[in-house]
Amino acid sequence: MTTAVLALREALAHSPGNVPLRVHLARTLLEAGRADEAAIEARAAVAQDGDRADAREVLGAAAAALGDDAALVEAWFPIRTQLATDDVRTLALAAARSGRLTEARDTYALLNASEPTVHDLEIDRALRAPGPEAPSAPVARGTPPAPAAPPAEARRPASAEEARPPSTRPSITFADVGGLEVLKERLRMDIVYPLQRPDLFRAYGKKIGGGVLLYGPPGCGKTHLARAAAGECGANFFVVEIQAVLDMWLGESEKRLHAIFEAARAAAPSIVFFDEIEAIGGARHQVRHGPGRRLVNQLLAELDGAGASNEAVLVIGATNAPWDVDPALRRPGRFDRVVFVPPPDAAARENVLRLALRERPTETLDLASIARRCSRYSGADLHHLVEVASERALTEALRTGKMRPITQSDVLASLDRVRPTTAEWLEAARRYVAYANQSGLYDDVATYLRGLETGG
Ligand SMILES: Nc1ncnc2c1ncn2[C@@H]1O[C@H](COP(=O)(O)OP(=O)(O)OP(=O)(O)O)[C@@H](O)[C@H]1O
Ligand SMILES: [Mg+2]
Known part of the structure; x- marks a missing residue:
């Protein structure tokens, strides 16, 4: 484990802007029980790219390990819809405990939406004023609770921070x-x-x-x-x-x-x-x-x-x-x-690949030829392809202890493992274009589909 951490730190020293690598380091540290170091790396990763759910996920998990409710809410609340149910519960509780009532209620509602039968007494208690014995019904999607008096804390005027939408x-x-x-x-x-x-x-x-x-x-x-x-x-x-x-x-x-x-x-x-x-x-x-x-x-x-x-x-x-x-x-x-917004064409695919690879060590790659082989890949599919290819190189680097660049054959070998995900949508769109395009609303899709048929 220590050698893995050292190798990752070394690789990171070569490309400090490599956020996925930093997230990987944070996760490795967390798994090794080094939650405080994990939190430092994960926080740096979130600072580099606040949109990365995986960075936030590790940061929240590290905060949970450290018992830091406030940090957990900061990390996880923006990605609450992507969390596993247990983690949503942890988030709701941490938010309630640290007095972040707006976040606590949002998260609790989310929990109830995915599992309408869940009554979490601990969260109920943290959220609600001491009062009637029976806990009021939790909020379920589409069936808001009877307009019972809101909990005392909820009636407290929201602080400026709570009230300001992010x-x-x-x-x-x-x-x-x-x-x-x-x-x-x-x-x-x-x-x-x-x-x-x-x-x-x-x-x-x-x-x-x-x-x-x-x-x-x-x-x-x-x-x-x-x-x-x-x-x-x-x-x-x-x-x-x-x-x-x-x-x-x-x-x-x-x-x-x-x-x-x-x-x-x-x-x-x-x-x-x-x-x-x-x-x-x-x-x-x-x-x-x-x-x-x-x-x-x-x-x-x-x-x-x-x-x-x-x-x-x-x-x-x-x-x-x-x-x-x-x-x-x-x-x-x-x-x-x-x-x-169509799937990217060959030139666009080349561009997306270049963007996805720009902060990673690579040999000189023939991106145009890779892009030609990725017809119907979405931008996200291409990012995924680059992840898989990078992992190949990284795995080897971890094994040998030596950095090596990502090669053309890493990418080509990864093509088999990453299939385009746009086909199903395009099929559905084809039906709508055929039967529901009287208004001409989907003319752009129709043109695009015709282009695919003629081999574009
Ligand atoms: N043209 C592009 N250039 C660069 N990156 C792209 C491009 N298209 C997609 N991506 C990458 O793929 C990821 C997924 O794209 P995005 O989330 O914008 O897709 P979306 O169309 O909103 O998908 P969904 O319908 O699932 O919400 C983005 O984070 C981005 O990194
Ligand atoms: Mg989207």
Whole structure:
């Protein structure tokens, strides 16, 4: 174990920017029972890339080992939807114990959504005021609790930190997005230039704001692109997780959504990003009344800027299932620009590979020839390919104790182990294009599919 740690530290000294390697070191330290050192490395990894779930995962686990509730909440709360159920419970408890009640309630609701039968007395007790014997029912998705008096602590006015919805200023830009040049130019016109040259846009009578809906197969860069767009124009980036908002207490979801939009307006220029936006349309579809419906209405009101100016507030939605998105959301002034994010073409794939490999030791690679063999691979698939190839080289380096670069044959040998994941989505899209494209909404997909058929 010690030799593995030494080899990893040595490799890291060669490429300090290699976040996956640092995460690997942190995990190895944690497994060796060296939680304090693990926490230091994991914290550094999170500082380098706060979006990496694996870095946050190790940091939280190290904090748990050290009994540091506050650090655990910092690390895990942003990735709560990706945690195993036991860890969600640990997070809820740590949040309740350290007085982070908003986080505690969010997390507890999440726990109840995945296991509606769970009554966790310990968390209940930490969350609720001492009072009636029977613990009140936990919150389950779609069935908010009867409007019983909220727990005393919950009535405590939220601190400024709790009340302020989290936003970030992404450091990535379009330069970090491989390919998709036409799309980038379209987004520049829609959201970057308007923020850079509001005077020009006003002079031509163009509104600065509005919404763009990105759709396409998983892993092809919708989220990445939205984040990069914010980085490109220096906007504040607000992420709305619809499921988490839907899971909130009665009446809280609408308030939360409103608070996010208010914060975005106050921090303009901002981008508000809705991932998996079909979830909200789906809610409206299934539930004519009730929380889903009220949330859709609230969202429509926010998009229309009822009583407030949405100037320089841009809204980006992303979905794998545009056919499930509530049509009301696509009316003018809402998500009226609908953009297909296709799997990367060969040039884009080469670019993504180059980006994924840029901080790793490699021999001179023929990326063009690799890219040609990765038809229909998503950006995420290509990242995965690079991970697998790197692991090959790393494993050998650990065995021999010597660094060696990643070779062409590492990558080629990894192709068999990483299959493209876009096929299923493209198949579904083919059916929608054939039967449900009267409005021409999916023309971009139709063009793309035709290109595939003619061997593009
Ligand atoms: N064009 C690209 N250039 C660089 N990296 C990319 C590109 N496309 C995807 N990636 C990488 O793949 C990962 C997955 O992409 P992303 O999360 O943006 O996909 P998505 O379209 O939002 O998928 P999902 O529908 O599953 O949410 C990103 O973190 C990014 O590293
Ligand atoms: Mg995404």
